[in-house]
Amino acid sequence: MRINVLTIFPEMFASPLDHSIIGRARQRRLLEVRISDIRDFTTDRHRVVDDSPYGGGAGMVLKPDPLVAALEAIQAGAAQRAPVILMSPQGERLEHRRLAALAGEHEVSILCGHYEGIDERVVEQWVDLEVSIGDYVTTGGELPAMVLIDALARLLPGVVGKEESVVQDSFFSTIFDYPHYTRPQCFRGHEVPSVLLSGNHEAIRRWRRKQALKKTRQQRPELLAQAELTEEDVKLLAELDAEGA
Numbered sequence: 660m661r662i663n664v665l666t667i668f669p670e671m672f673a674s675p676l677d678h679s680i681i682g683r684a685r686q687r688r689l690l691e692v693r694i695s696d697i698r699d700f701t702t703d704r705h706r707v708v709d710d711s712p713y714g715g716g717a718g719m720v721l722k723p724d725p726l727v728a729a730l731e732a733i734q735a736g737a738a739q740r741a742p743v744i745l746m747s748p749q750g751e752r753l754e755h756r757r758l759a760a761l762a763g764e765h766e767v768s769i770l771c772g773h774y775e776g777i778d779e780r781v782v783e784q785w786v787d788l789e790v791s792i793g794d795y796v797t798t799g800g801e802l803p804a805m806v807l808i809d810a811l812a813r814l815l816p817g818v819v820g821k822e823e824s825v826v827q828d829s830f831f832s833t834i835f836d837y838p839h840y841t842r843p844q845c846f847r848g849h850e851v852p853s854v855l856l857s858g859n860h861e862a863i864r865r866w867r868r869k870q871a872l873k874k875t876r877q878q879r880p881e882l883l884a885q886a887e888l889t890e891e892d893v894k895l896l897a898e899l900d901a902e903g904a
């Protein structure tokens with residue numbers, strides 16, 4: 660998959676996309692990230708990318724001309740036009756379902772806004788989808804874009820190893836993962852739950868499922884309400900109730 664990024668801070672993308680799973684995916688050509696500096700598409704002497712809003716008011720707005728010139732440069736020579744995504748607090752909240760759909764695209768372009776935002780004519784005429792990473796405000800669209808790229812990349816075939824993809828599956832369904840423990844067996848007086856040392860795989864499986872249900876109900880009861888529960892799940896939840904958990 661190819662991801663084009665349009666930004667006024669291209670340097671911000673260097674480190675986060677160079678390491679770990681995403682860095683490896685890029686080396687292996689499973690993912691290609693192309694960063695465009697919007698400033699390179701200005702035509703004035705001072706390379707100005709922003710201007711004050713018509714109608715007055717605080718802050719600045721990204722000018723439409725360099726933005727659209729950058730989009731056209733990306734689209735030049737492309738077989739089809741890749742969907743254009745704007746990172747914005749006014750966008751649809753990013754969720755797994757949307758990521759799974761986007762993972763099926765050959766190419767997408769991500770626009771990183773700044774200040775009060777971008778000229779609305781660009782949103783109306785050139786943007787296909789507005790995406791928000793949550794109901795809070797970041798200082799720019801770059802970190803939200805990197806969140807989108809990271810979460811999208813791990814859904815591409817071959818990016819996450821086989822072992823991890825099983826864990827990934829547990830996030831597809833709407834119940835949380837179970838808690839994990841590693842050595843030492845006793846850490847600062849806190850023991851690993853004894854069932855995990857028992858060697859009884861059936862007891863371990865059941866305990867993990869119960870803990871996953873407990874955590875989900877505590878943190879996100881609405882996820883549990885949507886989940887498809889098995890007969891065993893219902894039994895485990897009743898046990899948790901009886902324990903007062």
Ligand code: 4GX
Pocket residue numbers: 745746747748749771772773774775776777790791792793794795796797798799800801803
């Ligand atoms: N999820 N921000 C973008 C500027 C802006 C405003 C309006 C376009 C339209 C954010 C988020 C986010 C702050 C990035 C405002 N750009 N982006 N920026 N939450 O808060 O994605």
